[in-house]
Amino acid sequence: MHTICCDIGNYSTLISTVTGRTASPILKMRSLVLNVTHNSEVREGVHNALNPLVVVNHKHYKLGRQAGLFHGHLSAAEAGKSRSDIALPLLLAATPQDFEGEVKLLVPRRDETSEKLLRSAIVGTHEFCVNGRDVIANFTSVNFYEETKSAAKFAFESGAIAPNDVCLCVDIGGGTFNATVCAYDDDIFNTRFYKSYPNSGGIALAKAISNTDVVKSFRKAVDTSKILDAITESKTYIGNRPDYSFAEVFDDCVDTWFDALLTRVLSDVEEHLDEVTQIIWCGGGAELIQDRLTQTGQTVLENPQYANINALIHFSKTPHLVAVA
Template sequence: MTATETRRTKAAIKEPAPASLSTRTLALDAGNYDLKFWDGNTHPRAIRSIRYQLPQGRDAVRYLDTSPLIELADTTRYHFGTQAYKYRRQQQTVIENKAELARLHLYACLEPWDGSSEFSLNLHVSTPEPSRTEQALRSQLMGIHEFKRNGTPFRVTVDRVSVEREGMGAYCYAQRLGLIPDNGYTVVIDIGGGTWLTRLVDAEGDVINENVMDRGGTYELATSISFDKRLADALGTTADPGIVMDGFKSAHAYADTGLSWSLWLEEYLDPWFRGIFQTVKAQYTPYMSRVTRFLVTGGGSHLITERLAGRKLFAMIPDPQFANVRGLYPLPEGLQLCMTTR
């Protein structure tokens, strides 16, 4: 978040509210591509992680639950999600520091609860490197927040913020699904929009080695494709990597233009895939004899599903986009299988 945005949003934070409010629990995985959130009911939800800050003199286009309009106490407005494409010069989280946007991302994901927009909240979030960003996340998220979402005034008191390593939610969820062996080491490979990361986890659930790559996620792959002349010449201009990222989930088509890179995707996908797994192998060579599972997850993992099918050591989580947020949400006491890994 810019310095100006930070000053504006500070007005939304006030003193803690009385403890008489009903308390809600929410898991939030604010990714570079999607903001995922889950309250333990129905299916996790996702909002495309782009936004547009509206000038005071401009009306917003239609807002939706999946593309909400956020208004802060000082009347500053941000339109999130796919509707932000209808403005010019959107801001994409994937090229920013998502930890600095934690407050705005929370507002985008908060919906009324049991018909009320005033409640207390226990929040479970993840970040690639808690040692670097946990304090900043807590300072942004704790306290009382007042804002409007899609025209509805909210007053939300965040009483508790639990911060976990990104990717370990997916490990917990995979453990619940029976995908993690009872012995040996598991290598978690979480391929996201802007970054990809790995965690080496032992049978007790302790992280004993890890690696966070600030680049190399699906945005890097999309950027490479966006500069290919076969796509750029057909469009008459350089393609938008953000729209290419959207195309990864829709038959590799560039929006509604009818253009596709599916016929030559392999030219880019193969070196991207090899680069990730060569790095993993180099990182964990001393431990390879004890690795009993490679767990591949994250919103970009669907791009390599076919390559890994049938490989004995590899496991893919169903619906991998939401694996981390499902694992972040706490199970009833006594049912949690994985250990806290701070």
């Protein structure tokens, strides 16, 4: 059984191919796409695995961080990662030659309309080109899995959460953040609460920073994606311009952003709080607030940005065979 596990995040895309009990290294790309079909950037030989050029359906797409250097790029955080002109090129960029099998996509919440559109764009045989290399692949099906639930279930199975705990898991992504209350009841994983909050993750923090007087005083307008890049790289200035610094407002913006997230979550899960015994955090945004979370006894999962994709990979592997006497 061959499976492509794909987490098209609002900030970055994570992809791995699973065959049996083996998974390929996770490819991480910035979730930016630029259609360069009628542009000089179509030329080959200037791209790599993290910034590939994908040609599909007679269209040329520059992907990754390099796409963000050009005007007119699409950001999954702002354009919507369910769009087929974003999802399909990102998926194909990491698809191996002669792949045949299913695609598993992580989503913040199930949406019948979006899923139907993505299925129609993905399922079938595709002949395409990645960095000058011709590829053919057949996607037999597309299945969707709600993120955060996957990370929480894997946390139980890996021992990060005790079997009898009731867990509140908060997942802060680049665009959305999600919260779920879950537990194992009679050996069955059970979700007692789940909610996804669009446009409230890292992009909300980036927009808050961009709206400060400090950033507005810069001599040129700063794209939100550039601020996302900076804070993800643990920088408080734009690109290679230390003079374009937002350091003086960063901590206050993070505090305001985090307090707003926490207030919304605690309000929505209020009826479940008495039964919650452990709070865990995952998603790339959790790294920004890791120190204050651990100081209050809460748990940030190891490699929080990879928590969901690692869970999907784990559950996609062929189970170990049990010898029967």
